[in-house]
Amino acid sequence: MKPTLVQYAAPGWGVGEVWLDEDGRVFHSELPRPRPLSGLRAGSEPAQTLAGRLQAFFAGVAVSFHDVPLAIPDGFYGDCARALLTVPRGEVVTYGELAALAGYPGAARAAGTFCARCDLAPFLPVHRVVSASGLGSWGDLGVEYKRRLLELEDVAF
DNA sequence: TAATAATTACTCT
DNA sequence: AGAGTAATTATTA
Numbered sequence: 472m473k474p475t476l477v478q479y480a481a482p483g484w485g486v487g488e489v490w491l492d493e494d495g496r497v498f499h500s501e502l503p504r505p506r507p508l509s510g511l512r513a514g515s516e517p518a519q520t521l522a523g524r525l526q527a528f529f530a531g532v533a534v535s536f537h538d539v540p541l542a543i544p545d546g547f548y549g550d551c552a553r554a555l556l557t558v559p560r561g562e563v564v565t566y567g568e569l570a571a572l573a574g575y576p577g578a579a580r581a582a583g584t585f586c587a588r589c590d591l592a593p594f595l596p597v598h599r600v601v602s603a604s605g606l607g608s609w610g611d612l613g614v615e616y617k618r619r620l621l622e623l624e625d626v627a628f
Numbered sequence: 629t630a631a632t633a634a635t636t637a638c639t640c641t
Numbered sequence: 642a643g644a645g646t647a648a649t650t651a652t653t654a
Contacts, residue, residue, distance in 0.1 A: 503649065513643040539649090546651090547651060547652080548651095548652090565635085565636090566634080566635055566636085567635070567636065570635095570650080574652085575650070577636090577650065578635095578649080578650045579635045579636060579649085579650080580631095580633060580635050580636080580648095580649070580650060580651080581633080581635095581649090581650045582634095582635080582651090583633060583634045583635055583651075584632080584633045584634080584635095584648090584650090584651070584652065584653095585651085585652090586634060587633070587634045588633090588634095588652085597634090600634085601634095602634080602635065602636090603636060603637090604636090605634070607634055608634035608635095609634065610634060614634095618636090622632085623645060628637095
């Protein structure tokens with residue numbers, strides 16, 4: 472079985488993509504963004520369920536993706552991912568705290584690189600990782616996007 | 629091996 | 642208090 476592409480349209484956000492590997496694990500995810508559908512659609516039934524849950528999430532519903540299997544790598548990235556999964560909904564951590572939780576105190580900068588490179592949002596709540604003072608950055612989508620994501624979880628920022 | 633990164637803490641106005 | 646600079650860690654070319 473080959474990797475599967477799941478597309479979902481989130482009203483007010485755009486179209487996001489989720490890639491599932493042969494075992495049904497998520498190894499890549501792209502946040503919803505205004506963009507035309509490429510015509511590829513979710514074929515399998517679990518994929519449709521996943522798309523529905525994602526739409527609910529971006530509508531403000533408190534859904535959890537804890538039962539969604541993620542393709543978490545070994546090493547530093549894996550530790551960061553696992554540490555991030557322990558962050559409850561509605562809480563935010565700083566890059567430095569995330570690094571400390573992962574077992575690498577002082578690796579705040581590397582944690583930032585991990586969050587930037589990691590494409591597993593919103594399964595991995597990388598939007599809950601903020602700077603020590605302020606909101607931090609959010610790459611190409613802009614901090615406003617990050618603020619909206621946090622508002623979905625009733626986080627005042 | 630050198631450069632990079634979605635940071636952090638300290639120092640000097 | 643505010644702005645600027647150096648420091649520390651892991652990954653990538």
